Amino acid sequence: MCEVLKSNFDEIYPEIEDAIKKSSFIAIDLEFTGLHIQDSCNNMMFDGGAERYLKLKKNCQSFTISQIGLAAFTHNPTNNCYTAHVFNVYVFPQSCTAIDERFSCQASSLKFLCQYEFDFNKFIYEGVPFLTHEQEERLWTLSNQDEVISDLNESYFAPIFTKISDWLRQADNEDEMTIPTNRGVSVLMLQAKICFMFKEVWTKLSSKNEVVVIKVSREKREQFEAESSSWNERIIESLVGFSKVFRLITDSKKPVIGHNMLMDLLLMYDKFHNKLPKSWSDFKTELHRILPNIYDTKHLASKCKKLLEDHNLVHQTNIQDLFQILQSEKARFAAFNSPTIGLDSRAHRYDEKEYNHEAGYDAYICGYVFLRLCHLLAADKMIVGMKPQRFIDYIHIVQPYKNSVNLMRGNVMFVKIDGKDPKSHRPDWLYVVARGSNNLPPADTLASMFEGYASVDIQVIDAKTAVLAVSTFNGSKHILKAFRQNKIVSVSRYSLVKHCKPVRYGLWISILAMGAFCVWTFVGDK
């Protein structure tokens, strides 16, 4: 595992490039600063792909990525061994002239990261910057203006400015002066700012990463300038940062593997590619264009229930459980010629201990699970004994699951990035009306009334009516039966024709105010 920070990014970038180039596939995982920006953005069983997209979009535009795990798996057919080259990258939205991101944090999400000992100083001080294409273009249009693209605030720079001025004014002093810096300051931006303010100096970095200011003649200065790219060009290049890696991945067209990865896909799109499009279908089109080969191990595992059980393996879809199950001897010897899966030499600590929720580790175990499931699926298809498989054989086997991404607690099990989403697998919604002259009880009381029968989500329509999404057909049947004589509410099957009354002005206002996308289901269906 290689830890990638702003300070070593340039050095490690060629290694990442090489690993992606040589890999069969790339597994990814993301950590981020929050899950749900408001309660109305929680997952509900009402949501199809389009509704969920609007919620996730709101979440992803609010929060930011704190860490990205990349595991590029290379295959050596000679010994049928896969090696995972793992990069654990901290990222942070660098601010500068013209760009100053606001992002949200959810306290519980940061506390979750704390439980797994996440280093927030590495995130904020040392996170590799990133830009969308649109942001990068905006900076390029500024790059020729006579101003340095910088994030240094005046109160920090002013004393440095004074110090250099004083030093330059004295004729008989040293030809070099050193500006002490700290890890919170971009030395590139500081150098640019100094060279911009003073025309008879040049700068270099000391071995301790301090900025050394050198007195030079105007001619010498012009020569230095001619020899290198402009400061602004160098600054923009550095700000593109991790987006360069994302572009390597999209350019490679290699299979990208994730686990329950819908939010990961939206986040990467929003931060490294472009603003998220308005509609689900536009998002799918563009995502498919840049990442045409996506596999979600949560979806894949959900399709492997029988396969695992046939091999006497427990069926789970949680990534940590899957890894444990598939790493067992039983799983590895369930089919002949299972590949060996190893880690590159720097990542061996992942062999010794679990590092759950470290993005690099989670990416690695996701790729591991993918390979093991591929091999079991391949073995299942074989009539005679199992030979070592090429990676291309695996890809052929999992073709039916390509671009299908798991949907948590939605009205479909998964969404299809390169086609139409499947039909809902949930029972019809139920329509709940308060009996007599009473109003409905509050939503949580209402929910508790149905709790015993099935998992439900409730969408309150007005004081007297609500709609219920029920997890299972059996549960729905039981509810209908149990509430037939209920004195507080009547429950019936929801009918679009019968029940969808014109949405009144008052409701619209509250929908707009809450951003309650789940209600769109009713409105949009008309």
Added chain:
Amino acid sequence: MCEVLKSNFDEIYPEIEDAIKKSSFIAIDLEFTGLHIQDSCNNMMFDGGAERYLKLKKNCQSFTISQIGLAAFTHNPTNNCYTAHVFNVYVFPQSCTAIDERFSCQASSLKFLCQYEFDFNKFIYEGVPFLTHEQEERLWTLSNQDEVISDLNESYFAPIFTKISDWLRQADNEDEMTIPTNRGVSVLMLQAKICFMFKEVWTKLSSKNEVVVIKVSREKREQFEAESSSWNERIIESLVGFSKVFRLITDSKKPVIGHNMLMDLLLMYDKFHNKLPKSWSDFKTELHRILPNIYDTKHLASKCKKLLEDHNLVHQTNIQDLFQILQSEKARFAAFNSPTIGLDSRAHRYDEKEYNHEAGYDAYICGYVFLRLCHLLAADKMIVGMKPQRFIDYIHIVQPYKNSVNLMRGNVMFVKIDGKDPKSHRPDWLYVVARGSNNLPPADTLASMFEGYASVDIQVIDAKTAVLAVSTFNGSKHILKAFRQNKIVSVSRYSLVKHCKPVRYGLWISILAMGAFCVWTFVGDK
């Protein structure tokens, strides 16, 4: 200077209580995660107190406090010496059942903190929790329910649960087992959760702050429970955290000193007291009730221009500059019997070096500046030689400035918390209309046209009209004169009667979308 963290808060709380009790006044300073949540919330010269309040309210509700500096100054009349007891407190909105704050960060504000080497791990891992009264009440209503108030997520707790179950099932093992924890886990919540799940155990903390689970009989367990407050009570008490200190300050009714402190006041109100009220006047009423004696050194310094110049001191209103000026020998000996101002023994590092933008340091220099200005003002009022002053004499002298808080780039210099805000000190707004059939140039081009004359803020009304707030009367006069013959725009004095056309639907939509409060000025005035 005493660094206050979640882990030492209980221990240091009595010291803070003592320092506040003995103090003459308390100086405060805050660091926070962002300044402006969106561009429409920037300071503009259009803003009076009420308009600025709406902008600041939006900012303060979005961002959170990361660090609070408290400097409680005690006076020893015997040697006329003030000692600053400084506490530098990290705070973080702890999440738990029922409370899960979302807060925003502005990338440039975090980078600003980086330049001053702020420790984000201390903020997020070790920040002292806080609650408003309303949040605390909500938790108390939950405290009797049969559930533990906790932030532990299931995936963290599940393996611990399994481990304890296994251990309990074996009859012949040790009577104690230790659960290793890390700094990201609340041991109080972990203990509560364990005791809630297992009825024949009790817990204690080891010297290494690990949770030790002890097998006890049901009777023993009941005895332990009877001897201490309930887990939920203890958890809520710990979650109130820093709000307890804020309540000490409000209960003490001591003078509270800050520098340019309007945002600090809103933030403390919003995080430690209650949700910010809708209107500026409601905020002022309630703030004045809880903090009746506020002094803003930025406002005070702005009123001391002549005083400082009379003593041959440079006039500045920036806190760092003021501190340097007033700490000089010239300033200290400008009047007889200046008090000595020192730091408590733990804060001596503040004497050796500047720690700008460390909240504790900034609070200390703010209190220092307050005392020095008080003394100079007192000396100014004396006809005969200056005696050592009591603190009450100072307070008498600065009475005219009480509850006046500086307003940055507004249409007034300051706002009055306990009364009516002053009248605008800015020239009338100017009304800019595109000549002929053309539209106005874009806002930034438009701004650059007036730049040479004065500092201006622009509020675009529609494609052809804009309103201009100009910093100085002279500037306004120059602009009117210079643009008399201008071919692109006509500029005239803005008249509410003549120019305030009905606000059209389209404009309203964009106002709502942008949250552009500055436009309210026009709308609200009708």
